[in-house]
Amino acid sequence: MKIGIKLIILFLIVALIPILTLSVIHYQNTEKQIIDQTFQRLNTSAILIESQIQSEIENHLLALDMFSTRVLLRTSLESHNNFENQKDADIMNLIIDDALLPNSNLDAIYITNNENKIVSSTERAVIGKNLIDVTLSEESIDSKKIHLILKHREYHKGPTVHVQLLSQLFSESGEKIGGVVMEFDASDVLLGNKNTGLGKTGEYVLAKKDRNGDALFITPLRFEPDAALKKTMSKDRTDMPIVQALLKNEQTFDNAIDYREKPVFAITRYFEDVDWGLVVKIDRDEALLPIENLRNITYFAIAITVIFAIIASVLFSKPISDSILRIRNAARSISKGNFSEELPSTGSDEIKDLSKDINEMAKELDNQRKSLIKSERMSAIGQTAARIAHDIKNPLTALNLSIELFMKKHKDEFDEKDQKQLKIITQSLFRINRQVNDVLDFVRNKPLTVTENKLNDLIKNSVNIIQKPEGITIDIPRNDFTIKCDSVKMESVFMNLLTNAIQSIGNKGKITINSFEKNNNIVLEFIDSGPGIPEDIMPHIFDPLFTTKFEGTGLGLVSCKNIIEQHKGTISIKNNPTTVTIQIPKS
Template sequence: MKISFLIIAVMFGISLTFTIVGAASFDLSVQELKKLQGSRNEGFAFNLMQNLDRHIENRIADFQELTELNLVHVTLIDSNKEFEKISDIKSYLKTKEKEIEITKKNQFIDATTDEILTEDLIKIIEFYRDEYNYDVIEELFVTNAYGANVALASGTSDYSQSDEIWWKVAKNKGRYIGQIQFNENYGGYSAVFAFRVNDADQNFIGVLRVLVTLEDILNNFVEESSLLTVPGLNILLLDKNGNLVYQDEKIYPLDSQISYFQDIKEGKDIGFFELGEQRDDLLIISYAKSTGYRTFAGFDWITIVEQNRSSIVEEFIELRNAILAVSILGMIASVVGGLLISSTVSSPLKHLTKIANSISKGNFNVKVKKSKIDEIKTISDSFEDMENNLKKLIETEKYLVEANVKIKNERLSAIGELAASMAHDLKNPLAIIKSSAEILQKKSKQDDDDGELNDVVQRMSRAIDRMSHQINDVLNYVRITPLDIKSIKVEKLLQLAKNSLEIPDNILISIPQSDIRIKCDIRKLEIVFINLFLNSIQVIGEEDGEIKCSIFQKSSNAIIEICDSGSGISEEIISKIFVPLVTTKQKGTGLGLSTCKNIIEQHNGTISVQNNPTRFTIILPILS
């Protein structure tokens, strides 16, 4: 039997080891390939992004060269001289703005517009169209130093542009590169480029504005993307908000954000990651963010290369299937071998295991089945003897525990009754002594010239108060009376406790206003808050301090926090602060906080404490 078990274990171990090694090899191969593909696609994305930024930088340089044309300078200088003759230029521009709209059909309004420059700009637009076989420029016009249009080569424009942001930025900073936006006049996306025009002495004489089509901006990007014909790759271009600009050789409206944009936004400038279970058809997302090129800071666009899952793991499918086939055969062989000996070894052992579990749970009414195998039979007999012995032992221990608990409860009950009786008997004599002390104190104020008697009486009063407090601690701890439930505001309950105390002048107790009400035994909860206030007062001592109360509601519970500015509680004692007879005071009973805990738990609440600063938190249910 032992040899059979060893054979099964060895067979199963071999098949399992083969499976693990094969699966690990498969996973490692796939992981390495994914890293390789991700790094390669990072390079694709980076090159595409760099080339796009380079293309835009070249376009910017081309258009900026137009500001150096001699015809532009001559025209603008002449136009500015004409405007210098106008006494009120602002009023003139406002009047013209209302009267004139410059279009291709109405390009030359007065002496301030130049026909020769306009024709030259038109030739530039036609050159770009003939060169690239599509519209590169939607609008091209030049304004003088006052913002008035001097020449319009294409498109539609207002007469005055000095109030436009692009005009102001180009004038002040040298150039303006706008974001891609939808232009309703032309029904497509485009970006505004504007450039400051200076004369030979670098004096500002005007602004040249170009409206460039998105088709031209993406021309090189589209061509390069179409060349990446690697199986399983998909090229995307996103704007800074994660909206699709380009995908599958199509330019998209900027209103469709991809689902995994947040992962890219929070990542590095270039990288790749696995998409996980968000989409079954993708495995790796490689990306590169725009970092600009030379003087062009970039549009903050992002190039993405999506790698299809099947293109990576396809070549490993046959290897994986072979590993699985061999593993399955090994498992089947192990299972068949196990079934053959299960009836002779495994079943009796399972039965003994169930018996052991039943005995561990205290169920001794189980029967041990006899086995034909000598070893199993010996174990079964041992289990049966153990069951009988444990049953007798547990019954004996149970009897002893019950007896000890009964004796302990009787002893504690007797001690509690004795303590309550003694405390009650001491209260009346103490009350008489306190009254007598108060009478002596009144007389001492009249007859005692040097104040000696008054000091003696005050010491007596403090001693009586200390004894009364300790007696009350004992009574409150040993007396558990039914709750007298009434409704009250938590704020009022705290005020009652505060008004019951003589608060030193150096201590401030702050209680916030609150409309939160609870149903409780007012007298008992007042004892709780008196105890907590007294503890805080004693900890603060003679230094200036504050006891701050907080009241708020969470779900269906009222939460009261009492925090003081005292020195705190020792870390050694804070974990057992609510245990009876545990105290930090030399003259305390150690029953005050345990009494508080008993009262709070009677109300189905909880009380806890935190240090630095000391804060007691009481949670009480708000009963409707």
């Protein structure tokens, strides 16, 4: 996968994770608030509806109780039962007509004897008929208990639901003498303001148990207006709130099924006096519609965010990916040995720093490669030079000894000219010997043989060995220190430095050697009165095989540097005046 695509994906992840997290949290909180608000609304409606129905029932029961306790009504019924005279029937008719007037929703009153025969009624045409035939009720008035019965009366104001309240009548002696039935229009209770405040799908539903124990709807349903006293729901459908209501379970349902088999939010109530169940409900889809709108807005916001994130990631990632690709290509080029590759210092600060580091790395690798090539060459040259130097060293030593013996044996026989020639031969052999030693010192990296030595003794030994013109003076340090060093190698360093100084001065001049202690180091300074070292040569002064002298090997100062570094010290050179500074640890 390309780096640009990876960066785009990274930007998208960084942008979307907080948005998605906040969206989910906001969605969940909003959903909870809406569900809570929905149940609050349903509960408020349930309380109002329950209160209204309970109040109507209590009012009807009160009216029935007040009517059935009238003394004149009971005495007239008792007399009519005994004598069946018209006067008692007329008195009862006047009483029930009088009771009908104040109750606008009271439709009919029936007075029956013990045989369920209607002896008085607001509907005079039914007098003399059996109560069951007239009221369509299958209930008989056979106890003191009040019954609430629902009937579907086709002949009165069309198909309407009526509530019939039944009560027994007793004489003053406590003997049952008949019964009374009061029939009320239940539209105010069951239909009035049915769906107020419940939206497009909300409604309240009342039901009672039929003979089989199933739920019989006693109110018209919002989506089935003709369902009252016709539609039933099996008692086995315990997943439906109306069945739970008739099971006396008053609770809330956040994902129940209604009579349409649709998921709803619902609250149930139970009326103990009449054995009715109440459900107040609303479709989940409608209740959660704000959530759907919020979800759509969230999807739109996420889509916009994704688009902007992609645009932003492309704009921001392209310079980064281009810089990374340039760095990758440069790294590949460097890995193939092209150390001249140089990255431009563009992009962010981090990219600039990385490009700078890679450029420096390439330069360092190039330097190391050159150094390695040079080292390999020097190794080959050194091995060859060591072999040649070794081959020269033996006859050179024999030649030196022979000349020395010859000069001692015939010293009285030489004239001034012969002595001058012999001196030239001796100096030439010394130079050859020195150059051979430079080569051997450079090639042989022998371990140090460290001993305690007096610094001035090492300097004096070196001065006594070298050859110097009579016009050059050498000042030995007044201070003396004891140092731990390899005396042979250290004298070789001093002789090299003194010889270089003499060659720089010529026939007349001065070499001053100072020594002192600084920062737990012994510092030596070799100061000569020569013309100094050209500035363009100074950076290469310690390079192997670098020399400006016809008779030099270019290995003297390199050997000095190696020996001093073996002693954990440092060596440096500066002009005005020409000063070679050596620092060696005191211990």
